[in-house]
Amino acid sequence: MSDATMTAARGNPALDLLRRYGIWVIAAAVMIVLPKIFTSGAALTTMCLMGIMIVFSLAYNMLLGQTGMLSFGHAVYYGLGGFLAVHAMNTIAAGKLAIPLPVVPLAGGAMGLIFGFIFGAVSTRRAGTVFAMISLGLGELIASLSLILRGFFGGEEGITANRTKMLTLWGVRFGPQIEVYYLIAAWCFACMIAMYAFTCTPLGRMCNAVRDNPERAEFVGYSTQMVRFITFCISGFFAGVAGGLAAINFELMNAVNISGAQSGVVLLMAYIGGIGHFVGPILGAVLVVLLQVFLSDLTGAWMLYFGLIFITMVMFAPGGMAGLIMLHLPLWRRGTLLQIVPSYAVMLVPVLMGLAGLVTLIETSHHQLVKAATDGPAMKLFGIAYNSNSLLPWIVALALMGGGLYLGKLWGPRMADAYSDAAHGQDSNKREAGK
Amino acid sequence: MTALGLHDVHKSFGITPIIRGVSLEVGKGERHAIIGPNGAGKSTLFHLISGRFPLTEGSIRLNGEDITGLKPYQINRRGLSRSFQVTNIFPKMTVFENVRCGVLWHLGYRYSFWHNTRKLKDANDRAMAILQQIGLADRAQLPASFLTYAEQRALEIGITIAGGAEVVMLDEPTAGMSRSETAHFVSLIRKVTEGRTLVMVEHDMGVVFDLADRISVLVYGQIIASDTPANIRNSKAVQEAYLGQALESHGEAEH
Ligand SMILES: Nc1ncnc2c1ncn2[C@@H]1O[C@H](COP(=O)(O)OP(=O)(O)OP(=O)(O)O)[C@@H](O)[C@H]1O
Ligand SMILES: [Mg+2]
Numbered sequence: 001m002s003d004a005t006m007t008a009a010r011g012n013p014a015l016d017l018l019r020r021y022g023i024w025v026i027a028a029a030v031m032i033v034l035p036k037i038f039t040s041g042a043a044l045t046t047m048c049l050m051g052i053m054i055v056f057s058l059a060y061n062m063l064l065g066q067t068g069m070l071s072f073g074h075a076v077y078y079g080l081g082g083f084l085a086v087h088a089m090n091t092i093a094a095g096k097l098a099i100p101l102p103v104v105p106l107a108g109g110a111m112g113l114i115f116g117f118i119f120g121a122v123s124t125r126r127a128g129t130v131f132a133m134i135s136l137g138l139g140e141l142i143a144s145l146s147l148i149l150r151g152f153f154g155g156e157e158g159i160t161a162n163r164t165k166m167l168t169l170w171g172v173r174f175g176p177q178i179e180v181y182y183l184i185a186a187w188c189f190a191c192m193i194a195m196y197a198f199t200c201t202p203l204g205r206m207c208n209a210v211r212d213n214p215e216r217a218e219f220v221g222y223s224t225q226m227v228r229f230i231t232f233c234i235s236g237f238f239a240g241v242a243g244g245l246a247a248i249n250f251e252l253m254n255a256v257n258i259s260g261a262q263s264g265v266v267l268l269m270a271y272i273g274g275i276g277h278f279v280g281p282i283l284g285a286v287l288v289v290l291l292q293v294f295l296s297d298l299t300g301a302w303m304l305y306f307g308l309i310f311i312t313m314v315m316f317a318p319g320g321m322a323g324l325i326m327l328h329l330p331l332w333r334r335g336t337l338l339q340i341v342p343s344y345a346v347m348l349v350p351v352l353m354g355l356a357g358l359v360t361l362i363e364t365s366h367h368q369l370v371k372a373a374t375d376g377p378a379m380k381l382f383g384i385a386y387n388s389n390s391l392l393p394w395i396v397a398l399a400l401m402g403g404g405l406y407l408g409k410l411w412g413p414r415m416a417d418a419y420s421d422a423a424h425g426q427d428s429n430k431r432e433a434g435k
Numbered sequence: 436m437t438a439l440g441l442h443d444v445h446k447s448f449g450i451t452p453i454i455r456g457v458s459l460e461v462g463k464g465e466r467h468a469i470i471g472p473n474g475a476g477k478s479t480l481f482h483l484i485s486g487r488f489p490l491t492e493g494s495i496r497l498n499g500e501d502i503t504g505l506k507p508y509q510i511n512r513r514g515l516s517r518s519f520q521v522t523n524i525f526p527k528m529t530v531f532e533n534v535r536c537g538v539l540w541h542l543g544y545r546y547s548f549w550h551n552t553r554k555l556k557d558a559n560d561r562a563m564a565i566l567q568q569i570g571l572a573d574r575a576q577l578p579a580s581f582l583t584y585a586e587q588r589a590l591e592i593g594i595t596i597a598g599g600a601e602v603v604m605l606d607e608p609t610a611g612m613s614r615s616e617t618a619h620f621v622s623l624i625r626k627v628t629e630g631r632t633l634v635m636v637e638h639d640m641g642v643v644f645d646l647a648d649r650i651s652v653l654v655y656g657q658i659i660a661s662d663t664p665a666n667i668r669n670s671k672a673v674q675e676a677y678l679g680q681a682l683e684s685h686g687e688a689e690h
Contacts, residue, residue, distance in 0.1 A: 200551050202544040209536045212525040218507040219485065219517060220598060221540030230546055 024193065031185040035178055042293075044177045050289045051184040052245045055191045057269040057281035059238035064267070065275030066199065067231050068211030069124075070132045072263055073139020074239055079146070079258025080115050081108030081240025083153060085247035086161045093165035101166045101174050105187055105244030112240020113233055120232035125225055127214060139263050146255045158254025161247065174248070184245050191238055196278055198234065207231050268306070272313050274320025283321045301366040308358075336422035343418035346411055354404025356382070360397035364388045437499070438463045438602050438632040439484070439515070444493035446476075446483055446656075453479050455656035456493075461602075461649075466633040468643045471653035472677050477636040478520050480653065481606050484634075485517045486510040497602065512540065516600035520607045520636070522587045524594065526580035530571055533579050533590055535562040537597030562597065568627055569593040570619075585616045589623065596627050604634045609642055621645055644668070652677055 034047055056078055063069040085108040092099050123134040146153040153159065164175045174180055198204045206227050209217045214224045247253050256262065265288065273284020291309070295302035317324055331337040360381060367379045367388040377389040386393050439461040446454035453476045461467045469477050482488045484495055486507040494503040502510050516537075525533050538558045544550055552558065566572045569589045574582060579590060588608065596603055608624060609617045621642050624633070637643050643650060644664050651661040654676045660667060667673055 197551070198548055200553060201548040202539045202550055202552055202555075203546045203548040205532065205552055206536065206539065206546075208528055208532075209525050212527050213523065215487075216519075216523045216525065216594070217536070219487075219511055219523075220537045220594065221508050221511045222546075223506065223508045226546060230548070234548065 027192070028189055031189060035181055041177065044181055046289060046293050048177065048181050048184050048249050049293075050286050051181070051188040052242050052249060053266075053269060053285035053289055054188050054282050055245065056239055056242035056266050057273065057285045058192065058195045058278075059235045059242060060266045061270045061275055061278075061281040062195065062198065062207070062231055062235040062238070064270055065277075065280065066204070066211065067207040067228060068214075069127065069228060069232070070135075070267075072132055072136040072260070072267070073142070074135070074235075074266055075258050075260070075262035076119070076139055076142045077112035077116055077236040077239035078243040078246070078262065078266070079253070080142070081105075081112040081243030082247040082253040082257050083159065083243075084108055084111035084240075085244035086159050086251075086253045087152070089161035089163060089166065089247065090159075093162060099166070100169045101163055101248065102169075102183055102186075104166075104248060105241045108244025108247065109237045109241040112243065113237040116233040116236020116239075120229050120236065124228040124232050127224065127228065131228075136260075139260055143255065143259045146258050153255065153258075154253075156255065158252055158257075160252045163248050163251055180249055184249060187241065187245055191241060192282070195238060199278060203227065203230060268310050272310060272320055274322030274324075276319050277322035277326060280320050280322035287321065299363065299366070300370060301362055304362060304366075331419075331422045334422070340415075340418050340422045343411075343415045347408070347415050350404040350407035350411065352404075353400050354408065357397045357400025357402075357404060360393060360400065364393050364397065436463045437461065438465070438497070439634065440496040440499075441484070442494045442496070444480070444483060444495065445491045446479060446488065447491045453656050454483065454491075457653070457656070457658055459651060459658060459661065461632060461634055463601075463632055464630065466628070466646055466648045467635070468647035468650045469634065469636050469653055470638070470640075470643055470650060470677065475653045476656045477653055478606055481517060481604055481634075481636065484510075485515065485604065511598070511600070514601040515604065516595045516598055516602070517604035518591045518595040518606055518608065520610065522584075522591050524579045524587060524590055527578055529576050530579050530582065530590060531562055531566065531575040534565050534593045534597050535559065537594040538562050538565075541598035541600075565593050565597050569623060585612055585620075588612065588620070592624070592627065596631075600631070602632045602634065603628050606636045607638060608635065609637065609639055617642060 031051075035044055038044070038047065056074075059077075060071070060074050063071050063074070085104050088104055088107040089101070091097070092104075119138050123131055123138065126134070147155060163180070164173045166174075172179055174183060199207075206217065206222050209220075210222070210224045210227045217224050217227070243253075243257070246257065269284040269288045270281045271284065272287060273282065274280030288306075291302070291306060295305055299305070313320060319326065328337060331340065363381050364379070367375075368377070371379075372388055377387045379386065379388050437460050439459075441457055441459040444454055444457045445452065457480060469480065471477055479488070483490055486502070486505055486509070490503060494501060496502065497510065497513055497515055500513065502513060502515075505513075525536060528536070535552070535558055538561050539545075539552075542555075542558050542561070544555065544558065563572065563575070566575055569592060571582075571586060571589060571593065574586065579587065582590060588611075592605065592608060595605065605624065609620050612620060617639060624635075625646065633646075635643075635646065637646075647664055649661065650664055650667045651658050652667065652673050653659075659676055660670050660673050662670070
């Protein structure tokens with residue numbers, strides 16, 4: 001996202017065009033081709049969810065990463081957008097209105113924008129902790145309203161719609177999931193471009209200024225409150241669009257979609273992916289959806305793993321996945337990326353050891369606490385059958401974790417050295433040591 | 436014509452009076468220095484003028500218009516821009532962007548989310564010209580936090596003048612700089628404030644007597660003298676209250 005004005009001035013214009021737009025062409029190609037590679041129904045549903053969550057987490061990161069506003073209630077705009085989209089679909093179907101399905105997410109976006117405007121006017125007056133607390137309060141308020149206002153929210157069961165009952169264009173009725181996928185992909189792509197473009201606008205740049213140093217921003221003519229407010233509205237719009245896409249995808253919206261848990265998930269996605277880079281939330285959305293889908297199949301304790309991943313990220317990689325990638329970009333440019341592979345590979349041993357120990361510990365405890373009462377103590381993990389109430393698995397788990405930790409501590413510095421060698425050349429270690 | 440006028444300005448923090456009745460007129464195009472001992476309230480006075488703190492009493496006019504009680508951004512939009520004693524930049528953004536942030540509002544781009552900043556030739560050219568002026572053109576694409584102290588001080592001034600404000604206020608622009616850096620800075624300040632009104636807080640008497648058309652001496656929240664450099668130098672009251680020591684230490688440093 002750094003300014004390309006300087007670099008753009010020199011060099012081949014065709015190459016420049018490729019550098020600037022090439023990534024979008026690749027993104028579009030990937031989105032088009034993906035369902036041809038992963039053809040199963042499960043894969044398709046997963047990818048639809050990814051598309052929706054990419055839009056939502058990018059919208060969220062307009063606040064968190066770009067403007068430095070930590071919101072605990074962004075599902076409000078996603079959920080309200082989704083609910084309105086469901087109602088819109090039902091109204092259109094009932095009235096046989098000449099409105100095709102692909103524009104329905106706009107209704108969701110409008111809803112997100114309107115409520116972003118209303119709630120933003122209140123919450124963006126303050127930044128920092130106060131903003132975070134207000135967002136939490138508003139989130140809880142709307143979440144509890146969603147169970148009370150049954151007419152609009154449908155209570156516990158939520159509200160359903162039928163996306164195929166709309167005006168059909170060119171014979172596309174959006175019955176099959178693949179058609180919905182391409183609808184979501186198209187919206188996702190357009191939203192990605194729009195939100196990236198936003199980062200390049202005067203307001204988008206001032207968002208970063210307000211994040212970095214709100215006081216100074218006021219002394220160059222900008223009201224930080226106004227910057228936050230407008231950005232909040234725009235973010236609400238895109239969150240609403242994501243909600244509208246979700247409504248189309250699931251043909252159902254319920255209280256979960258507007259709950260604090262949903263707000264938490266989008267925060268996790270943005271953070272795990274990396275809030276400091278535009279691609280971060282995209283990576284985060286993809287990874288978290290994958291984890292949600294696969295981990296929840298594999299283990300009942302998947303939420304715990306999810307939390308552990310989040311904590312690990314916060315502690316050891318605050319830049320998220322995007323941050324880790326960016327850390328290695330200079331190595332790629334220097335041509336020294338391969339040089340660090342051996343030392344990283346060595347680190348895999350303690351990491352895998354520690355992980356195996358941790359998983360054994362969690363799974364055995366989980367079995368013992370949740371399933372043992374009904375299914376008995378016998379269980380199976382990594383293809384090995386054992387008794388969860390015998391002592392051995394616990395000892396093995398702790399030994400693995402301890403060993404992993406020990407080796408990690410032992411070899412960690414060597415990996416760090418290898419990295420800085422690759423990043424700055426051999427002399428850097430001496431300089432570090434000299435400080 | 437008065438660019439900046441303070442009328443009986445008071446400021447107390449809690450019950451402690453810090454500024455105790457300051458009245459001051461700075462003419463258009465004038466270079467005005469405010470000097471005084473540590474803790475006299477010079478920075479506080481800057482904060483009051485630029486809207487960072489509300490006044491306890493009194494009023495401030497900018498180009499004849501009352502700006503008392505306005506927000507910093509409103510005052511900035513009316514053509515008053517200030518720098519900070521402690522460097523106050525956008526550390527994660529590039530040097531170029533730091534300066535462009537100072538430009539955008541004043542070229543009318545405001546809260547636009549429909550312009551692409553890469554294509555804003557006027558804003559980018561102006562930012563680049565400022566960078567050239569302050570000697571940071573070759574640092575343009577570096578994050579601002581990577582700059583040396585002196586470079587950050589230069590950037591601080593770059594951001595301040597970028598919007599083209601008529602009244603520029605610099606709070607100890609040369610603080611903490613070496614002699615050669617200071618000399619460079621004085622010519623820089625002279626260059627970039629050409630045709631503007633300058634109000635400056637400065638401890639280095641060499642810089643003050645070199646740059647200022649008029650000098651005000653602030654002691655314990657009150658202006659005890661406001662006059663030409665020559666008269667200030669010869670004033671008995673100023674000698675006693677402040678300048679005696681300041682000039683002495685300045686003289687010592689030179690030997
Ligand atoms: N926010 C504040 N709350 C309470 N007291 C303050 C505040 N800001 C400044 N002061 C006090 O006001 C007095 C004047 O401070 P100020 O920073 O204006 O002095 P100064 O003349 O700029 O000094 P220096 O030359 O050291 O920069 C000091 O005694 C300081 O402790
Ligand atoms: Mg001061």
